[in-house]
Amino acid sequence: MKAISSQEYGDLVKTVTGLLEAARRQAARSVNAILTATYWEIGRRIVEFEQAGRKRASYGEELLEGLSHDLTKQFGRGFGVSHLKTMRQFYLTYADPLKRQSMIGRSGGNEKRQSVIGECKPIEATRLAPSLTTLSNAFPLSWTHYVRLLRTRDDHARAFYEIEALRGGWSVRQLDRQIESQFYQRTALSRNKVAMLKKGGVPRRGDAVTPEEEIKDPYVLEFLGLKDEYSESDLEAALIRHLESFLLELGGDFTFVARQKRLRVGHEWYRVDLIFYHRRLRCLVLIDLKIGRFTHADAGQMHLYLNYAREHWTRSDESPPVGLILCAEKDAAVARYALDGLPNKVVAAEYRTALPDERLIAAELDRTRRALDQSRAIRLLWKRTEQ
DSSP, X not given: OOOOOHHHHHHHHHHHHHHHHHHHHHHHHHHHXXXXXXXXXXXXXXXXXXXXXXXXXXXXXXXXXXXXXXXXXXXXXSOOHHHHHHHHHHHHHSOOHHHHHHHHHHHTSOOOGGGHHHHOOOOOOXXXXXXXXXXXXXXXXXXXXXXXXXXXXXXXXXXXHHHHHHHHTOOHHHHHHHHHTTHHHHHHHOSOHHHHHHHHTSOOTTOOOOHHHHHTOHHHHHHHTOOOOOOSSHHHHHXXXXXXXXXXXXXXXXXXXXXXXEEEETTEEEEEEEEEEETTXXXXXXXXXXXXXXXXXXXXXXXHHXXXXXXXXXXXXXXXXXXXXXXXXXXXXXXXXXXXXXXXXXXHHHHHHHSOOHHHHHHHHHHHHHHHHHHHHHHHHHHHHHO
């Protein structure tokens, strides 16, 4: 029997990996297509229910609150009032799916690209109630794409970004970057629109989305009723698990609450790595772990978390939450408490007295990272000696 060469085996792994990644992307897109179609239909039914009688229209907010409560009770997360409002806005903005199919078909042709801006026109409403299959074909981008597009108020700009996202295969990150940089306005003012469009369609580092990120899109997971409690890397996950055990072993003050707790601010999703409850302080402790050096952006993000936790997670008889930012750099670790949101310096001092010393946590984080790196190096060395 002929021995399998390392080259042949490597080629097999490469092709199977490519197949699985393509399948994951296709699965995510298929779910997204049905998800988007379903949300359009929910938006249509909300609008028609509100408009069925003028008497009902004034109770729109009560309708959404009641619908949100009942759907959440039966299906779980993903049906908050703000999300239902987005579905309603989605229907009102994209009310004619048959016209959209015609526009999308033209966008894939070979027309001169400089005519795109002139062709982008608002879409008129219709009473048509198409099937989910028809709707899926009419909305080829992901639901996350459309949520981002809905934040673009100008109808012509929104249509332009949608067509270019389809033509260029833009990820949500690339779409967001183009909208933030006013790509539509800059292209409209450019004398050479073809060159401008060609240049703008080139993706940058960080625009790409992995198959894992596509399949773990929060909207997709909510639609399927799945949890998304995962970490960005094995190293980060290992550090979080050890940190959780370390804090619980420090004494009886810490009580575990959640890991990778998700929150939504506006249209953006975030995750808090760890949340504990400190019994003596009677407050939540939010912990954010970064693989790298500490930056001012980390402090700003923690401030965002604390404001959200204070408003949505803190009970009336509890103290304000506190944040702990951990940065596991390669050669050193940093731990910093975020106490800026506390009422005064006296309370801040009380918190510092009750909480573990930052240097103690930083030292433990550094020790753990070094141990994990050493363990990884030993495993790699062992594999090489076996080959």
